[in-house]
Amino acid sequence: MEITAARSTFYGDIGHWADRTPVHEAASLGRALQLKQLIEAGASVNIVTVDNFTPLHDACIQAHPNCVQILLEAGAQVDVRTIHGSTPLCHACAAGSIESVKLLVDHGASVNPSLTALTASPLHEACIRGNPDCVKLMIAKGALLEAFDIYFGTPLHAACAKAHFDCALLLLNAGAKVNATKFHETAMHHAARAEREDLVELLVEFGGDVNISDNMGQKPRDYTKHESPANLCLLHYESNPLSLQQLCRIVLRTVLGTRALELVTKLDISQRIIDYLTYKS
Template identity: 95%
Template sequence: MELTAARSTFYGDIGHWADRTPVHEAASLGRALQLKQLIEAGASVNILSVDNFTPLHDACIQAHPKCVQILLEAGAQVDVRTIHGSTPLCHACAAGSIESVKLLVDHGASINPSLTALTASPLHEACIRGNPACVQLMIDKGALLEAFDIYFGTPLHAACAKAHLDCALLLLNAGAKVNATKFHETALHHAARAERVDLVELLVEFGGDVNISDNLGHKPRDYTKPESPASLCLLHYESNPLSLQQLCRIILRTVLGTRALELIPKLDISQRIIDYLIYKVT
């Protein structure tokens, strides 16, 4: 079905402003029965508001999977972008609606839409909002772990900037580069700025470099409050080289995180198994 613009209204000097339609409103409010009746009466499911929002965008951002399903089955375009470049899948991931995400993916939504200066990828959105189920699904569907958003950097940067430990762990286990940089700033810089000791320890366990400097010459610890738990944690790692056991763990986690599913299909590698392997190596 073709995209059509919503009717416009003239407001004097500010020109024309497209109104939101009843289809937009029904989708946004989750009124599935009303939405279905409007479509059956001939309303367009691909009508655009002034900001290029379709009813599908509204249903996704408000986490109404039933409305998402109705719109998709009626021919809604799955990858249409708003004026900011966001697709419905971006909105569904931001809302944390795993049902909506699955529906969009099943209808061919792009997992890796091209990024613009104003938008992030669906994986970024899931990490920014802290929606681990959506993060895992995007990873499973082939989302680019090193996709670069001009504001946050990689999805790992975004997860750490917003202090979402569970999302960061999923990314690291999937093979995200722990020392990837945005203006020489790593995820560890974000974790330090957020004063999150658990994130700092996680990143270091996966090989995060506590001594790397950003483009301002600042190490992660420079972004912490003096004597804070995060500052003391980073100071400890700066002053004490990693033990052989820790280095072995980093190597094993790197290998298992990127190749375990290929080498040992569907085997859950627990911490106890990792510790046993380290014991055998050392």
């Protein structure tokens, strides 16, 4: 279905500005019956405002899956972008509307839209807002774990910057690179800035480097408050090397993956490896 522009109004020196249409308003407010009536009366579901927002964007931003379904069934374009490059799926992930996310994906929405200087991926949006259900679904649908946003970096950077533990855990279990850098800054730097001891512990468990320096020459601990829990935690790991058991778990997780590691742990194979290495040394 062809995209059309909303009615344009002239405001003197300001220029032309497209009005939001009744279809946009109905979608934004979750008025499903009114939305159906407008569509049946011939209103376009792909009409756009000056910033290229469609009614589908509005329905997703406000987490109205009933309106999302109506629009999609009426032919709404699923991957249309705003002037900032965001797709409806980006907005649905940001809103944490798992029902809307599922509807969009089922209608062919791209989980890996191309990124620009102004856009983040749907997975980034879910991590920024702290929506683990959306993170889990995006990962299951093949979202790129190392997709790079110029502001945050990877989705793991975003989850740690916003201190969303559950999202960070899902990413790490799925194989996200714990020491990936954005201008030499890692997720550990973000966890330290957020003063989150639990995130620091989590990242260390997956092989996070507490001694790595960013482009300013600062280690993660340099971003913490003196003697805060996160500061003391990082100081401990800087001063004390990981145990052989911890190192074995990190290596096994990296080589075998999380599911295989769970099996290894149940079978107590990791302890046998440790015993063997200790005996050989």
